[in-house]
Amino acid sequence: MPSVFAYQSSEVDWCEPNFQYSQLVAEFYNTFSNVTFFIFGPLMTFLMRPYIQQRSRYLYVLFVLFTVTGLFSMYFHMTLSFLGQMLDEIAILWLLASGYSIWLPRCYFPAFLGQNRTKNKELQHLIEVSTVIWALAFTSWISDRLLCSFWQWINFSYLHSIWHVLISFTFPYGMVILALVDSEYEMPNKTLKVRYWPRDTWPMGLPYVEMGDDHKSC
Template identity: 65%
Template structure:
């Protein structure tokens, strides 16, 4: 049995040809398309610093985990090692757990928690801790499970879409869902239709997934921040700003609720 550190010790091998450009990098494009994680993470931490100071400093943890995912994904695709696969998937699990803990609206909590966020955070933490070692049992299935969790987030977002008349929030939700759907389609297509893509010499769908999902997360995070503000920050207003024309949203903290969302 190969070491978990060994190159190509993972059962997962994406559609991109291995070691095409370097003897040290198994999947060149899949490795370096993680660079946006290291750009968007610090940028969002900087832009949303006032919001994080007001709402929760755990938001910094969310963006640190976002960058860690980029790092572990680079390591995994560079080596295709079993350890790299586990680190990548465990980091995603903890990112999702942190996002749930911070932004899940209380109205969607399990009824036995009575809307208590502290208890909800403990529940999410325990679930994440228990799920972490389970990643070692069926690592190949983990990625499908992690993507399926996103369906619950999409459900919540769609519920909030029906509730709000705020045009900014509705636009963010629409863009977030479309980006996620295209990204997920790229991921599934690369995984399940690899033989077809190899026949036409197009090996870049998983690379496209990396770029799209790194863009989707800032959109999704700002969407959840705006939704959360309706429940948790009634005296404050979040306004959507963009750091590049109409691309790259972030939430600016305003004190006047009269300018806020519905």
């Protein structure tokens, strides 16, 4: 029985050819496509800092877990080891569980899926964009698993690396959506304004929130 640390000790193997560019990296593109996690994690921590300081400093843990998820995913695809697979999957579960524990609803959650929340055009736009990105990401993931022979036939077996990039974009959108909904219950005297990095006028960017006083009532 191979060691859990051994290369290719995992039963999971993605469509990308193994060791195509290096004897040390099993899946080259699937490994280095995780770089977006290392960029978006610290960047969103900086952009969301005013919100984090007023809402909960535990959100810093969420950003750390997001970055760690990218690190473990990189390790998994570099080695295709059983340990890498377990670390990758556990990190994802911890990330999801941590986000839920921080934004645990106090009443009627997830109300943003109802009409009373989607009347907010900004929130509705974020939901729509994040849904499209997630759908594209999921399509890339499932296509890599189910249509591998086709992608190898046309010499384009890198859809799982595209999944990494797209799914890393859904994290900022999902976080801002939850922050907007959560503020209705937990920060009723604050107004959260959605901004986009690097510029609001760009057609695509990373969303974040700015804080403001509003003295609104629930």
